[in-house]
Each structure stands twice: as structure tokens, then as C-alpha cells.
Amino acid sequence: MGVVERKEREKELRSESIIDAAERIFFSKGFEHATMNDVAEEAELSKGALYLYFHSKNELCMAILQRSLLILKNKMTILHDDNILTGIEKFARLARLFIAFAKEYPNHYNSFLSYREHRGNCPATGKVIKGTNEENKKINRIISDIIRMGKADKTINKDIDADKLSLALWGNFTGIMPSSILHDRSSLDYNPEEVIKYHFELLINAIKA
Amino acid sequence: MGVVERKEREKELRSESIIDAAERIFFSKGFEHATMNDVAEEAELSKGALYLYFHSKNELCMAILQRSLLILKNKMTILHDDNILTGIEKFARLARLFIAFAKEYPNHYNSFLSYREHRGNCPATGKVIKGTNEENKKINRIISDIIRMGKADKTINKDIDADKLSLALWGNFTGIMPSSILHDRSSLDYNPEEVIKYHFELLINAIKA
DNA sequence: ACAAAAAAATGACCGTGGGTCACTTGGTGA
């Protein structure tokens, strides 16, 4: 009988429902002001139970980041697997995709930006940390694949370094918006969306064959 | 008699020496693990006294960020004021300047990346928050000025939008390195330095007249 | 020179919240 398997499934479900609860609480109160008791109550569990699934508040936060990466990766995979668009067209759509993600999941997008603090407070050997590393790697792989497609179909300059450019773009995505927030709102003439688009335009101009 | 003035100067000095202490403590222990008692001891003051100068631990952290911005701005001002280099040359040197800053002041560079959390927990009306906004604005002003210089001396395409590109670059700087850190070290073939340089090369290629 | 007043600094104290652990609950298999 599949008791062990069922238990494993249930454990996975519990874990997911805790992350659901944590998202609602963290996103509405912010990391510092949210308490583990809040999360426990929202998840209809005791505080102690949370610690059966996650080692710390920080790790729970990283689990949310892992989800964010997963959502984005799934969006990107669809673009990647399209077989009508050319490489450079896909590359151009990455800009739109990033913007759409940030608009559709603003809280998840935010989770990219505060991950460092949390990450530093989690054991590097943990399952969650490894998961985020994995997703991150896959995302960079998708971007660089798209660039390589462009090189293959001659829509992108063959001398472009796909891996390096992929990292640059990804870094840019996780940094460009916060900069504009630090910038005083009232004096910000351009919204992040325009800035990202413009940046991509320039890059496209630089890399097109 | 200048008693009031002297007091003001002394107050400023105390404030600076508290930030000195906070830097040593925060940089060595990390924000979460550092305590206000640690900072007080390092600053040779009581905990209560810290709160005469800063409203909260978060605000103290923002004061460090303000310093980081100031250091970077000073480096950039020198480049900006140079009157031999052409606009595009200055633009190209920005990449080196960013990298040099991140290498010379790695901890200060890090402070850029976790500012969101702290910022959200400070009253927006505070002196420190306003100070960081101010510095940030000046930095963007310097970058866009450099681009404008390039347009004036015809080394940069006149159709480039200086303000937008400035924001894009600044965002990139505050995002590109953390991305590479999230990326699993062992499988990272390029270091952040290479990535920044390459990204700039492409941009230069796109914007040169 | 001295005391009253003001400013600066102190540190005991408070409340909160992350994290723990001895104990309870409830499903499972013999």
C-alpha cells in the first residue's frame, strides 16, 4: 500500500499551504513586521509545526523566492519553446515578459530584491537554498538559449557571448526597478517600464546582426 | 560666542562616529545578527544615546547607505569634472569606476542591495531618508551629465535619452552583482567584473555616434 | 565662584517575537 507515498504527498501539500500563508502574511505586513505566529494562524497550524517544515523565518522567505523564480521560469519557458519567433524576436519579448511579471506579481518580484539578507541567514546546505540556486541557473540557461537561437538563425550577431549577456540581463532585471524606487518618486519622469524597454532597445541595437 | 555652532559640530562628529561603529559591527556580523548593544559598545556609548542620534536600527543602516552613496558620488564627480576625456570615454570609464568601487568597498556596495527592507521601516520624512534620496538623485545626474557631454562633443549618438539610460545603468549596477552571487558560485564561469564590462561594451557599441 | 537650568548620556526595564521542547493526538500495523 502506498502509505509512505501518500504521506509524502501530504507533507508536500502542507509545505505548499504554509508557503501560501507566508506569502499572504509577508506580502501584507512586510518581513520584519510579520511574525511566525501570524503565519501559523494563517496556515491554521501551531507555530511549532512551521518549524517541522522550515528551519527558520528566513528559510520560509527563501521558499517564497523559490516560488517567484518558478513562476518567472514558467513564463520564460513558454517563450523559449515557441517555434515561430526568431531569436532576436524572442530576445525582444524578454523585456515585455519581465515587465509583465513585475506587474502581475509585484510582491514576488520584490522578493528577488531582499533575498540576500535572508540567504545569508540560511544554511547553504538547505533544500530551499539549493532549490533557488537551481531555478536561478535554469533561468539563466533559458535566456542564454534564446540568445543562442538568435545566433543560429542569424538574427543575432554571432560574436555575442550568450552566457555573459544572459547574466547581465538577469542582473539588470533584478536591479533596475529598485533603483527607480530609491529615486524620489515625485522627480521620476520615467517609470521602470520605460527604462527597461529603452535599455533593451539599445541592447538589441547593439547585438542585432 | 559660538557655543551653539560648536555643539552642532560635536553632534555631527558623534553622529559620524556612531556610523563608524555601526559599519564595523554591521559589516562584520550582518544586519540581523548585529545588535544595538554591540554598536553602542563599539561607539563607547550607552544604547540609549544611540537613539538620540538615530531613530532606529533601520535608520542607522540607512545612514550607512547614505555614506556609501557619498563615497561613490565623490569618485564619480572626479570623472565627471575631468576635462580631457571625451563623453564616450567617460562613459566607458564608468564601468571601471563601478567595479573599482565594489572591490574597494565591498561592504558598502552590499549596503545598496538590502536598502529596501530598511527603507520601508523608516519614516519617509526622516533626515537620513531624504539624504539618501538626494545622493541618489545626484548620482543619476552625474551619469546623465556624462552622457550629455558625449552628445555635445559628438562622441555619443544625439538621439540617446540621457536620463533614461542613466537610470538603466544605475539600476544595472545595483543589480548585476547580486545576481551573480545568487548564481551558484561553482558553476559561474564569469565573474561580475567581466559581466559588467561586457554589458557596457554592448551599450557603448549601441550608443556611439 | 556658585547655583540653577539645560543638555547629554545612562542603563535598568519592558514587550515582542523567533525558536525550542516536553507533551498530546491520531493514524497505522500487528
Place this chain on the structure above:
DNA sequence: TCACCAAGTGACCCACGGTCATTTTTTTGT
């Protein structure tokens, strides 16, 4: 029916951010 064990509980511990009545130091007025 009962022994077992994983799952879950919540009272408890204690570290730490922040406060404030009190003390110490400096300034001001005479």
C-alpha cells in the same frame, strides 16, 4: 486492542529593539 511513531501543540525561554526616569556634564546668569 494496544504499542508505536510521526505529526502537531503551545507554554516557555531569552535575546534584542526600544523607552524613560534618573544621573552626569555643560552652559548660563549673577
